[in-house]
Amino acid sequence: MTGSSLFVGVDVGASRTKAAVLDAQKHLLGWAVEKSGIDFSATADRCLQTALQMAGADAAAVSKTFSTGYGRKNVSYSQDTRTEIGCHAKGCYHYFPFAITVIDIGGQDNKVIKLDDAGRRISFKMNRKCAAGTGAFLEEMSPRLDIPLEAMDDLARRSTDMVKLGSFCTVFSATEVLENIRNGRKVEDIVKGLFYSVIKRVMEMDAMTEKVVMTGGVVANNPYLVIMAEEILGRSILVPEHPHLTGAIGAALYAIEDIGETHR
Amino acid sequence: MTEEKKVVIKKLNSAKTIGKFMADYYYGLDHAAKTGEKKVAWCTSVGPAEILRAMDFDVYFPETHSAMIGATRMAADLIPKANAVGYSPDICSYLTADIGGYLEGVSPLAKAFEGIEGPPKPDVLVFNTNQCRDVQDWFSYYGREYNVPVVGVHSYKGVEEVEDAHIQSISEQMKEMIPTLEEVAGKKFDIDRLREVLALSRECSDLWKEVLDTGAAVPSPITFFDGTTLMGPAVVGRGTPETNEVYRILLAELKERVANGEGAVEDERYRIYWDGMPVWGRLSAHAKLFAGLKTNVLASTYCNSWIFSALDPAEPFESMARAYTELFIVRADEPKESYIKNMLDFFKVDGIIYHDAKTCPANTNCRYGMPQRLQEETGIPFLVINGDLNDLRLISDEQTKTNVEAFIEQLAESK
Structure with missing residues (x-):
């Protein structure tokens, strides 16, 4: 998968941190879930690594990352944020x-x-x-x-x-x-x-x-x-198939849309 | 990392003039109380201040003092002191914070103004329950503590139309206070002096309305958060020429901003109406939160509550009775909704935020379906945020932030 354009959504929740890796066609390729703990940034980093590993990709393939959740401002590799309300809505509408x-x-x-x-x-x-x-x-x-x-x-x-x-x-x-x-x-x-x-x-x-x-x-x-x-x-x-990932998927979908808007 | 953006709040130059006005006001009160040169009356914020002014009292407003306690974030330490002597944490946190401050012997006035230790000792206390019933209990407490007379007006609630019977009742109640006030003041009441004060107070009201109406410009030159502090003179000084002078200066500056197309918020994209009390301890944080989202909270029920267009020197008592009963807070839901609809239209509003203030049911308008009814009628979306005017223990900043950000996202989707 290295070299292809991937999009990441990270949902740093009060309890768990979730990461989702999507391709440009909005297919879910990898994900991770971990306890958020007390170092949101480090947890988000680990989630990204795990999710990319599942997707068979490396960080260089990531075109854009959006984060959401309580710790949305703590994700070191995120380019922008959306609220969890927006991301859950976006993630659910994607499936339904x-x-x-x-x-x-x-x-x-x-x-x-x-x-x-x-x-x-x-x-x-x-x-x-x-x-x-x-x-x-x-x-x-x-x-x-x-x-x-x-x-x-x-x-x-x-x-x-x-x-x-x-x-x-x-x-x-x-x-x-x-x-x-x-x-x-x-x-x-x-x-x-x-x-x-x-x-x-x-x-x-x-x-x-x-x-x-x-x-x-x-x-x-x-x-x-x-x-x-x-x-x-x-x-x-x-x-949805992965109810705990909806927020992270929504964030990744926002990242895809953002690329679309930037290229328009 | 998506860093929190640094937001710079644009300050109005005339805010300094208003700051000086407030300092002079408090030094004047302090001098009056310490020297006994003038009698001091404590009055509720929408009480019959004009009568007191006409009888040459220096007038002090505990609500403004308690708002200062809130703004300086002293309230959460002081409220429990009042709770301990029987004033519930569920009642008005203006009351509990203020009484807590009294019990502890602390005041934000002492921090703000060198040489002032605290509120001026009252010679008489005058309330109007048009704000809420809590003001009566609040003033009665100080009446007992200072052993001074407490007089007041018992207003109506849920008023559909202001009728002659209301006017007659309220004017009579005001007149009934006069003998006590004469006794305390040591001078006779002079109706012509009241007419003079009322003329000045009406002028103040008109100027303040003009100030707030500048918010209709796109972009708006003023924010609700500016308004909550700029309204100080309208609350504590109406009926004096000095008050009108500072508002003329402020109005000129705002008009200049409008003429130059200068908004109070950089790149204003969304225009919000605020219903309910401000969160005094979060004024700056909220101002920055909204400005960072290119959103101007530019109009409010709260700041507009010090517009008294009915005041008329030709009919002093009747017009005061009308002005203080026509108020939004006194009215039934139907006139309240009609009022807000006009505001939404006049100020070209994209969304409404209702502050559900835990300890202030009188100034909270989202508990009986009003937001839903107004949204259905106008199509303008709303958000309810839970909080309080003074008690910061009742506030979740993170929830407020997420709710506000999500609301602006929602507005962006619909634009």
Whole structure:
């Protein structure tokens, strides 16, 4: 692949950093995901190397890089930035090119983004200051239940009698969880209750019009959330092939467009 | 690396004149309180300041003081002091920051003006609840602390049309304050002096409106962030000739900018209307954030709230009652929406930002579907940012930044 024109998108999120390598025809050739850690720049560098390796390319083949996410300004090799709202929208529209409502559940924030049939943003909403209903909520609950994050999806699927949690505050929910543990409720029923709380919280942010697309690392790691969301919504939900990469792919797509505009 | 761009904010020369005006004002108050040469009245920002001025009080405005506490980022340390004595963190953070400052014996005035230790001691406190009910509690607190009289006007809320009954009620309430004020002032109320003050106050209002209206020019010579500090004289000095003089100087400078096609923001591409309170501790950061995005927040409900076009010396009490009841903050949603629609049109606005200020429901207009209704009617998109006027603990800068950047991206897509 060396010598061909590649485009990179890097999404430095609050929890994970994602890199995506696309060719000029917008095919995904390589990607990487790592914990963002405390040195965003170094993590972004490693993600690029891994993604390029998967693509069988080297850095010289990269024509342009755009970055996004909380750490978007910390990517040493990025030429420009776009917000994660723009990039998730762009990434989802790439896979589903019609009017859509995008739900992105991230490590620290949720977004509901509405696009018209031309892919233009009509509106967007982020969760308020509180991180309830985001990945951080599940991360907070996993040690309280003494189970690893990655075990949650399987556990929730096994639930037969879901615990309903009343509060959407992470701290208050933790108290409710403790109360349910004390009352002998099964851990899988509590976990499903947590999932339900996440889904309800994000779906209350805006009206779910048009076709709904779900993205983000939380959905990628916990696909049962999509099934639960479909039950609440009463219709099917679209999920791109790599839901955790949508932001990075969107950033790379912006980089491709930018080249197009520059050459126009 | 995509470095944060350094943004230079263009300063107005007349801002210095206004800065000097404010310094003279605070030194005057300090002198009055320390020497007893003049009586000092504390007044709410849209209270009946004209009556006080006509009775020769020096008038001090705690809201302006608390905005200074916010702007100097002292509030987050002071608010908890008021919380500790029973004033909830959920109520007005102007109130809690100001009372916190009193309890701690600190004031931004002491930092800004050498020789001034803090606010001038009041001889009387006068409120108007047209801002909110919190001002009454705020002033009552100081009434107890200083053992001085507290009088006030209880305004109406959610007013659809300003009717004769409103005018009559408010003017009567204003007249009822006069005996107390006469007693404190040690002099009789003079209606002709009030007419003189009202004429000056109306002139101030007209000049301030002209200043803000220059924002309709493309590019706009002024920003909302400029306006929040330039409005100082309209709040604390209306009814005096000196105030009108500084606004004439400011207006001339703004007109010159318009004539030269000089915008307050370099290469202005997007024009934004701001609804709600400013975030005082982030004025400069927000000014730079928007300027860096080639965006001018050029008009606001807030700065326009000190325009009182109904003031009329021929009908002093009635016209004051009308002016202070016609205000945006007093009105029902329908007249509020109609007002904003006119503003969007006049200022050629591309988008609206609503500041949902946690502790200021009275100045927050996005909690009952207004943004959605206005977008449906005008097609102009909106963004809601969560924050507060003074309490910086209620603000996520990163979320604000991402939201604002994403909103400007959205506007760019639709242009």
